[in-house]
Amino acid sequence: xxxxxxxxxxxxxxxxxxxxxxxxxxxxxxxxxxxxxxxxxxxxxxxxxxxxxxxxxxxxxxxxxxxxxxxxxxxxxxxxxxxxxxxxxxxxxxxxxxxxxxxxxxxxxxxxxxxxxxxxxxxxxxxxxxxxxxxxxxxxxxxxxxxxxxxxxxxxxxxxxxxxxxxxxxxxxxxxxxxxxxxxxxxxxxxxxxxxxxxxxxxxxxxxxxxxxxxxxxxxxxxxxxxxxxxxxxxxxxxxxxxxxxxxxxxxxxxxxxxxxxxxxxxxxxxxxxxxxxxxxxxxxxxxxxxxxxxxxxxxxxxxxxxxxxxxxxxxxxxxxxxxxxxxxxxxxxxxxxxxxxxxxxxxxxxxxxxxxxxxxxxxxxxxxxxxxxxxxxxxxxxxxxxxxxxxxxxxxxxxxxxxxxxxxxxxxxxxxxxxxxxxxxxxxxxxxxxxxxxxxxxxxxxxxxxxxxxxxxxxxxxxxxxxxxxxxxxx
Amino acid sequence: xxxxxxxxxxxxxxxxxxxxxxxxxxxxxxxxxxxxxxxxxxxxxxxxxxxxxxxxxxxxxxxxxxxxxxxxxxxxxxxxxxxxxxxxxxxxxxxxxxxxxxxxxxxxxxxxxxxxxxxxxxxxxxxxxxxxxxxxxxxxxxxxxxxxxxxxxxxxxxxxxxxxxxxxxxxxxxxxxxxxxxxxxxxxxxxxxxxxxxxxxxxxxxxxxxxxxxxxxxxxxxxxxxxxxxxxxxxxxxxxxxxxxxxxxxxxxxxxxxxxxxxxxxxxxxxxxxxxxxxxxxxxxxxxxxxxxxxxxxxxxxxxxxxxxxxxxxxxxxxxxxxxxxxxxxxxxxxxxxxxxxxxxxxxxxxxxxxxxxxxxxxxxxxxxxxxxxxxxxxxxxxxxxxxxxxxxxxxxxxxxxxxxxxxxxxxxxxxxxxxxxxxx
Numbered sequence: 075x076x077x078x079x080x081x082x083x084x085x086x087x088x089x090x091x092x093x094x095x096x097x098x099x100x101x102x103x104x105x106x107x108x109x110x111x112x113x114x115x116x117x118x119x120x121x122x123x124x125x126x127x128x129x130x131x132x133x134x135x136x137x138x139x140x141x142x143x144x145x146x147x148x149x150x151x152x153x154x155x156x157x158x159x160x161x162x163x164x165x166x167x168x169x170x171x172x173x174x175x176x177x178x179x180x181x182x183x184x185x186x187x188x189x190x191x192x193x194x195x196x197x198x199x200x201x202x203x204x205x206x207x208x209x210x211x212x213x214x215x216x217x218x219x220x221x222x223x224x225x226x227x228x229x230x231x232x233x234x235x236x237x238x239x240x241x242x243x244x245x246x247x248x249x250x251x252x253x254x255x256x257x258x259x260x261x262x263x264x265x266x267x268x269x270x271x272x273x274x275x276x277x278x279x280x281x282x283x284x285x286x287x288x289x290x291x292x293x294x295x296x297x298x299x300x301x302x303x304x305x306x307x308x309x310x311x312x313x314x315x316x317x318x319x320x321x322x323x324x325x326x327x328x329x330x331x332x333x334x335x336x337x338x339x340x341x342x343x344x345x346x347x348x349x350x351x352x353x354x355x356x357x358x359x360x361x362x363x364x365x366x367x368x369x370x371x372x373x374x375x376x377x378x379x380x381x382x383x384x385x386x387x388x389x390x391x392x393x394x395x396x397x398x399x400x401x402x403x404x405x406x407x408x409x410x411x412x413x414x415x416x417x418x419x420x421x422x423x424x425x426x427x428x429x430x431x432x433x434x435x436x437x438x439x440x441x442x443x444x445x446x447x448x449x450x451x452x453x454x455x456x457x458x459x460x461x462x463x464x465x466x467x468x469x470x471x472x473x474x475x476x477x478x479x480x481x482x483x484x485x486x487x488x489x490x491x492x493x494x495x496x497x498x499x500x501x502x503x504x505x506x507x508x509x510x511x512x513x514x515x516x517x518x519x520x521x522x523x524x525x526x527x528x529x530x531x532x533x534x535x536x537x538x539x540x541x542x543x544x545x546x547x548x549x550x
Numbered sequence: 551x552x553x554x555x556x557x558x559x560x561x562x563x564x565x566x567x568x569x570x571x572x573x574x575x576x577x578x579x580x581x582x583x584x585x586x587x588x589x590x591x592x593x594x595x596x597x598x599x600x601x602x603x604x605x606x607x608x609x610x611x612x613x614x615x616x617x618x619x620x621x622x623x624x625x626x627x628x629x630x631x632x633x634x635x636x637x638x639x640x641x642x643x644x645x646x647x648x649x650x651x652x653x654x655x656x657x658x659x660x661x662x663x664x665x666x667x668x669x670x671x672x673x674x675x676x677x678x679x680x681x682x683x684x685x686x687x688x689x690x691x692x693x694x695x696x697x698x699x700x701x702x703x704x705x706x707x708x709x710x711x712x713x714x715x716x717x718x719x720x721x722x723x724x725x726x727x728x729x730x731x732x733x734x735x736x737x738x739x740x741x742x743x744x745x746x747x748x749x750x751x752x753x754x755x756x757x758x759x760x761x762x763x764x765x766x767x768x769x770x771x772x773x774x775x776x777x778x779x780x781x782x783x784x785x786x787x788x789x790x791x792x793x794x795x796x797x798x799x800x801x802x803x804x805x806x807x808x809x810x811x812x813x814x815x816x817x818x819x820x821x822x823x824x825x826x827x828x829x830x831x832x833x834x835x836x837x838x839x840x841x842x843x844x845x846x847x848x849x850x851x852x853x854x855x856x857x858x859x860x861x862x863x864x865x866x867x868x869x870x871x872x873x874x875x876x877x878x879x880x881x882x883x884x885x886x887x888x889x890x891x892x893x894x895x896x897x898x899x900x901x902x903x904x905x906x907x908x909x910x911x912x913x914x915x916x917x918x919x920x921x922x923x924x925x926x927x928x929x930x931x932x933x934x935x936x937x938x939x940x941x942x943x944x945x946x947x948x949x950x951x952x953x954x955x956x957x958x959x960x961x962x963x964x965x966x967x968x969x970x971x972x973x974x975x
Contacts, residue, residue: 094921094924094925095822095924095925095928095929095932096818096821096822096924098822378935378939379935379938379939380933380935380936380939381935382935383933383934383935383936384935421939421943432914433913433914435913435926435929435936435940436913436922436926438929438933438935438936439925439926439928439929439933439936440925442929442932442933442936443925443929446932
């Protein structure tokens, strides 16, 4: 049976305000409150609310209907602040049990291309947030704008995700069809769901320019060759109402899909359900892909030297921001990372929407001014210590964290071994742990003094905690 | 295709942008179209003009009959002209101008350039144009800028050939709306008689339509271009000022060019940064006012006034700059940013400049928005990425803007004028 997998992204950036270079060092507030409130309300009213209401109705009328969403952290904050009615609707649709929430980086940024730890931290944060809001930990991941390469695949698999959705880009698929389940070339545990570009964009891109009827579209789905069972239709939720106005009839189109699908024996599936299916092979992605532009790569964010300069400058402080613990700085960090900020600087022909900016140079200048202020705040936090010193310390902290994680694993392994040897002591776990702990503590103490004396107190605390509670070092 | 052109300036004698544009247009046409023959009428040629077109010195065209013999004429006229041509002109004198102040050859003297009695010279130029138009064979008339419009109109009246006029600037640009009525009437009369009006930018075209009430169907935007730099200029090394950056204004220091906005922006930048210097090259009626303004703002130590730059100095100045700024209040075209880009200097131009219509790799700000201008200057001086991008892409962009392409577009309009009888049917 053929199955349609529907997924929609919900993301809006925090708009930056006009920030002149004379504001650097004087004004640490970077946002255009009016524009944020206006745009999010406008989008909620014209798109999110009617689209979600329609989807809720569809879930109720068709128990076999399935749909997945992902939220970016910055978008979520905006919605919570300015348009909480959208969150309510998301809860309502979540209650039907026919939906799934995917995980994505909190900031909708490009950290996956720049800094592994920041990326991991962001994903964890978002995953926790989704769990807290909707009660379920996401199992499937989607990167900002479906950016993907083999390394990202390995990282995501390492974080425990079962699947990842990305673009069915021509340059990676070649003759292959996106209608199968594939797996990541570097880590076979991670399944890949690839977007069907043509069928997705019939709705997301071309609906008003080349209008189609729902039965025609479903016929296209039904006419895919035998055995190509999984049709992945991914898009942004603003497709309904913003890209294509409601009066274009796009919601009626959406509503008709489950009815017509039933007639043709086509079902629906959630991404996590598809990840249970067997993979037909690995997909190698040595270069970055994404779902943007005809090139399906990262050229719209990192295509010119300005964008690359901004990108490198931003992520040059990634480690410092991550370990600093200053809440306000980290919030600014989230909104500055959003990939849209880089997109405004693109010089590719044909790109129109630039927010408040009238040219890529204007967007770049404004962003760099803000970044200048932000970086000086970050550096002030470290009391003007020079880069090498700080980087050295950060590397040390990271190494020790890794070491602790490795030791944790070792403890776990030894504990299991111990349990095997002494099955009688199974109920009496505590003595077993205590027995394991001193064994591990000894070599670690020997290792710690070799590093710098400054960092010694921290690992000591961890040592005590580690055997008792497994998760403790990770929280740090 | 024979074209009779009237112009006021031509290189090597350069008074302003008109000479460069006249040269580019004619050279582009001759290079791109082998069948184009251009006769260019100048008030007072210096004799060292390039020979790809035929030059007629209006100060050598007789308007009063003088019965000199062949040898005398030959000894008196410059070598770009033959005595036969002199006699040909003499045969076409159409009225008695002996009351006018003519020399022993029956010709009128021109001071050249823009003297005090400019209106007399314009009038004389048009009288002589009558003789030229009667003597020469041509298919179309092309008049550059308002000084030559009366001549163009006169030639059209005499010959019945279509008239194209080329609007390099209007008095609205020069005077910020307070037009000189005499100049306006000359401009308006020329435009009214023209079969085709070529404007150097859409901005100018709109002015022509709105302020001179011309039919939009016969107005066309004909953007200027630049010639690739000669090797001599390419070889000028770029100057590295180390930690310091140099921001340059280069042009006539007059109201139209918006020099005060440059000083205001410089003031804002100087307040924040200690390593940016400003170069204010050029001369003009507001020169001393600007020196005073810089001093009053307390930034005279960072703003430098090297004065008028000539020939190669202009390019040395571009090459020694990190940023070029043209804050013109109203600029029909403005070729300077293109030249700066050819030298690898990124430009900031006002949105009120016509060249902005064909340039993409420049920063455009409103001339009055000194905050945006200061921001752009600061950004170009501090962010390597933006500077590199605009430098490299700017060079590529400006290399695509050639006079030969302009020549082809002009030719198309000529053909339309000649074979289809103009644009308004």
